[in-house]
Amino acid sequence: MTSEVDTASLLSRASQLIDLARAAGADQADAVVVRSHSRSVSVRLGKVEGTEASESDDFSLRVFVGRRVASVSANPGFDLKALAERAVAMAKVSPEDPYATLADAADLASDYPDLDLFDPAEVSTENLANAAMSAEEAALAVKGVSNSSGAGASAGMGGLVLVTSHGFSGSYMGSRFGTSVSVIAGEGTGMERDYDFDSRLFHADLDDPREIGRRAGERVVKRLNPRQVETGSNVTVVFDPRIARGFVGHIAGAINGASVARKTSFLRDRMGQQVLKAGLDITDDPLVVRGSSSRPFDGEGVSGRRLVMIEDGVLKHWFLSTSTAMELGLHTNGRGVRGGTAVSPGSTNLALEPGEVSPEDLIRGVGTGLYVTELIGQGVNMITGEYSRGATGFWIENGELTYPVSEVTIASNLKDMFMRVTPANDIDRKFGVAAPTLAIEGLTLAGR
Template sequence: MTVSLADLTDRMLAAARRAGADAADAVAVDGTALSIDVRDGRLEQAERSEGVDIGLRVLMGRRQAVVSSSDARDATIETMAERAVAMAREAPEDPHAGLADPAQLARDTDSSRLEMYDPSPEPDPGALEEDARRVEAAARGVEGVTQVQGATAGYGHRRIHMAASNGFSGGYERSDRAISCVAVSGSGTGMERDWDGDSRIFQADLKNPEEIGRLAGERAVARQKPRRPRTGKYPVLFDERISSSLIGHLLAAANGAAIARGSSWLLGREGSQVLPSGLSLIEEPHRPRASGSRLFDGEGLPTAERAVVEDGVLTGWILDLATARKLGLTSTGNAARGTSAPPSPSVTNLRLTQGAASREDLIAQMGTGLLVTSMIGSTINPNTGDYSRGASGFWVEKGEILHPVNECTIAGNLRDMLMTLVPANDARTHLSRIVPSLLVDGLTLAGD
């Protein structure tokens, strides 16, 4: 029998009232996850998980506490509420904690138009195994591939419901279907690996397993016999697979929590230019069939499309209620909420302005430099924007790819890097973050 998540959240709120809470909000999540791994044409691992998680936040004046559990029995909920209230009484006072005013709450909570859930039947484990076999066989069929390290197909389905003592109640469903493959070329110390994968809400949109396997294999083979690049300053082209990480650093610096702590290299830059003119970064929480879509945030406030950066200019911060109150501003409807922690600011779907040039055009334009296809490690100074990351990819000379590259470090400062961005036109539009390949000028490479 399917558990009513709305009933679960109502039971938690009632328990909080009985325990003496001044105010409370509750989250209930249930889900199913199924994953099938194949190796050497045989089933290697099959995992299935099902469960319900619940979380309760109580407020005693401006003191708050959060408790969570995977047990939804009445006795457990009563105990949770009593413990939460006892914890809140001992918690330090936070003048910015509190629920939304009822007038702020979202009225439209029917998320069906966002198409976040595929109503098709859950795939049979045998169908997932067949997808994993097909993706592995396709990768093995690429000349030069010596082994397939991972061939996986999976499915997930989640239901989420939130309710609060201020009158908010709303929920939605999400589903996803995924296939991925990690291929290896060479042997011994000459082994190189790469991957490809796809994840969609609707199974009908999923890429063909043969295409995924072939691309994973070709990428692994292309990485054979890498060299270290010359040390110096060069243009760097961040491939579309990893370019969103650059935008992620900008978003982290614009997050209200970092601004409220005073630990962001964007402090004092609101209303200033942070990207080249002509580039905008748009948040699109209502985009259909995108994994980050939502009509309301983790505090029940309505979401809306907005420009985080407009024509290169930073318009403001990414805020939930608490950070907005601390900064003397208004929430941007960006609260995210799990079952075990209070809300915090987070973005939904994003779209960066695409350029007119293809990735190949930018490779030709860069002359001599580095095309980065994967990154490891990260040293980002949140206060200064100093940037240093390990990278691998391909060396470019005279606008042509010459050979693979590994064991190098890219360094620069995010303020300068973001101001030189030149976008390609190759972003995949089904992703939550639509970010094309990005050319950045004048980065320091540490190699030979």
């Protein structure tokens, strides 16, 4: 993949687009190329079911005529001059947007670090197939596993090229490798399904496929013969780390500046106030070396830095892009994310920082409660914070995981859940959202 990192021609083409847009009457402009190359193999029951390969360089041009803005997209091979003229013509007849502008020149990254995001390793389609088959074979070897839903392996790269009319020109690329497997245990109406996976920037960092398969097999077998539990209130629920990451994602959504500007966040009036249990921090750092969601600059060319978004439980920052920050009367903090032709704020390497107790001791301290390994449904209202999700997992009795549980619903309000959460010390930072095992007190559980 080494040759695919060469972005000089893309930078040149983006620069030409900017010059042509200015010549056509744009006051400001930026041009973006999102590059994506990937290969994947899927297998089931020892046979390759499919192979896929894709390559794309997607160009987007955004132009500003006063406070009027328009964006156009194209694939390689388009006519540069025609695209620029079309974008400017569209902007001239667009309604004014009081927040439409490029980032301030003073905020742009003049130099930026090498975050070691790209692995030049060449992984053949045959090796991808072997990895997927090894994961599936190991999962099927676990006693009690009855079938496979399939396994897969992938290798790819992607990145961003950005040029602006006020002097920014830069690019970065990152690689991504992954292995996953999903298997079934039991028969008939008693079947259960579970999975495991790993995803890394560097191929050598991936977990062994057989280890991934073994974990998937052991997870699904433990879910056999689930029971329902009695309905109750004031139940302590423990979130498995991969469920806890979704919980942290709700926090990120609630402190996203775009949601605050739209008044669709239940935390919109809580800046400077305690929103999370005292002692807890939420951090966001775009500059982690080999970080899953690292980037040397954001989608507008702005330098980012590590922020403690929530410190000792107190809300300190929103995620902000330039236009969102202007709308809120604030200043961007380098969290602009390019999505098609639009820029909106988002997190980078986000983490709910760990506590000091082991997950085993955390569960032991719960005494009686529910350990959740999977959530079902989308019952989260980000305007009010109301939370209601179907759940499966294991019943905690005398501080130990006992029998599997299914067909229950857990409910509360995120505002209350944020104030009652206790983290363990087992955080895994290999994902873009990181969280340890979490215990949350005071939920309502609907069972039989």
